[in-house]
Amino acid sequence: MIMNTTIKEIDGKYVATLKGEMDTAAAVEAEEVLKPLYQSNGKDVIIDCTELEYIASSGLRILLGILKGAKASGSKVVMKGVNDDIKNVFKLTGFISLFEFE
């Protein structure tokens, strides 16, 4: 297991913590954990990437799925602690303009 994914609800917000390297194989398992966030029901979602080192496009797809769900219910998704390499991937894919960063 090169990746660890958790979700918590703090102060009416979902907080998803991604740790390790989210390659395509890891993304399959992480999606199982993150699926509930596809319906955030109006609650804001904070995705904590402080300890996330790597993400492949399948990981981006999960984030996009969460974002679409949140936008549909009027809440927002905030990316937290994204490292430069991952930010670069967001840039290359145009995702940087879709998400909010902290």
Add this chain to the structure above:
Amino acid sequence: MKLKTNTSLTIIIAAAVLLEIISAVQYYYTRSLLAEELEHRAESELTMKAIIVKNSLNMSEISLRGHIRDLKRNLSYPDSLFGTTEWVLHTHPNLVGCGVAFVPHFFPEKGRLFEPYAYRENNKVKSIQAAGEKHDYTKSGFYKEGIAADGPIWTAPYVDDIFKIPMVSYTLPVWDKNHETIAVFALDIPIRILGDTLNYRHMYPSSYDILLTADGEYIAGPREDHVSRKDVEHIISIINDSTVAKSPSMSGRSQVATFNDRGGRGKGSVFFANFKGQPRWQIAVVCYDDEVYGKLRAMRRNIGLLMLVGLVILSLIVLRFARNDRRLQAANLMQERNDSELRIASNIQKEMLPKQSPTGCSDVDIHGLLIPARAVGGDIFDYFIRDEKLFFCIGDVSGKGVPSAMVMAVIHSLFRMATAHENNPARIMQTVNETSCDGNESNMFVTLFIGVLDLPTGRLRYCNAGHDRPVIVGAEALPAEANLPVAVFADFAYEMQETVLADGSTLFLYTDGLTEAKNRERQMFGVERVMDVLNGSVNLTPAQLLEKMVGEVHAFVEDAEQSDDLTMLAIRYTPRQFESKLTETLVLKNDVREITRFSSFMKSVTEQLGIEKSLARQLRLAAEEAVVNVIDYAYPTGTEGDVTIHILSDGHTIRFQIIDTGVAFDPTAKEKADTTLSAEDRQIGGLGILLVRELMDTINYERVDGQNVLTLIKNV
């Protein structure tokens, strides 16, 4: 335009003024000549008429003088004098009467007055004793003047109291031996006869002559049916009126006065002169300007009309010229505009051509050349490198000039569009063909050769559409099927052919402008000459080769006009040598869970190569996305298959080769995902290949021997 109209108007007005001046000058010059001529004629008329009148008078004078001796001889027999007077009358038909008026009481037996007088009645001459109670001749003018005169005289005109007609008389005094006047011998001439003699002929139809006494008293003139007496009196009053200006003629023999006719005949002139010698009469001739200058006026009118016609014609010519000039200017302007547009079009066309060898690529050396026969041409060549593949084409649009150039531009963009996501030259050709067939109303067609050279392997795939077969320098022409030219049949199925270019070999492409370049003798440069040049140029670079070919062509055609666009493209294939220092291989099953193994593999390789963390993550991400792509799509669902990953490096570059035996699938031919869309519109797919393209320097796909070979290269 305004200026032009003014210039035309000025020319026409100037011409009109000039014509009018010429006409006026000529008129006044001719008029003064005519005036001079009139004076001459009038003077001749006066002289001639004077002579005629005097002649007529002379004959009367001679008649009378001839009988004076008879008269004197017969004085003793007064009654015989009747015969004498009758004789005188017989001598001249113009005479109406002839008589001898004796001084009172000369013949006592005849009473106080005695005047034997002969006259005509019904063409018979009769004579009477004219003196009586009613006719006291001593009170008559002729007697008084005649008796008082020292010799023969012509009396002033008077109305005779026998015939009651105006007449003049010629009188001779009759003297006795003592020189005492005893009688006046006289003959009478009716003024009418003098007038007729004078006016038997006229200078001009309306002109007439008048006789006057020295005192300006009317003697004779034209008949009243010719000129009314009132008009004649008017002329006489002018002659007699000292306040009317009279000018002497140039010869000084006559005087002239001008007048305005009261009878409506306009202006006129009267010339008058004195008789030379006896009788001391004046003679005048009257003529009217209408008749003197009438023809001149008519001439002037006609010339004026002619000038007007000429002026109208001149105006038309000038206006036509002005219009032509304007048209010419407009045409020039249009031509200039066309020229400048053509220049711009020519520049645009040049801009379309690739400038130089693709930068940053040492695998090929390319040089192209297009020399249009006109400002713009219908030939095309293009090349560019995408994903380690050289796409190139050369073509020739039927025809020349602007229409061909426009088609060429269309073909050029179609080529660029069709090659954006397609590596198969036959399919590229098909796309170009289908699109260019659409709405090709002008029935222009294009011969086109499209090649795709895979740079890592040297594999050349090509498709020919009726173009001249390219030549491998120093060897043979490519065995290219002719097929149909582009833009003829939309559904024509183009076939791809392929070959492998050897290292260092050069492919030479050209249009028929090369082989059909003609010299003055209409001979063509020909394929053989082309082959000769190529065979002697094996070691030349493309630029050198084209320079040499152009030189040969110019030497051949000399100064003959270039009749067709001349286009050449030379491609020298010089692949980089790659000596791998590191080769690692990993074989995965087509299952995403295998990615975990791939991740470990990548980490160990990048560590071996000493690649820093950030770059290592980039390489890993790119390779992972490419591998996942193969896992997801290469094999039909449910079938197992392998994905082989080779990693090679010479220290400067890292190459990934991802090989599978699944269905042919070219990820480089996929359209790039749009990264500017909103979250709602973003699609899930396409992200992987986008990342591969963004993270790697080059990406190259080849289908080789039933395998999909994807090569990713990164310079480190």
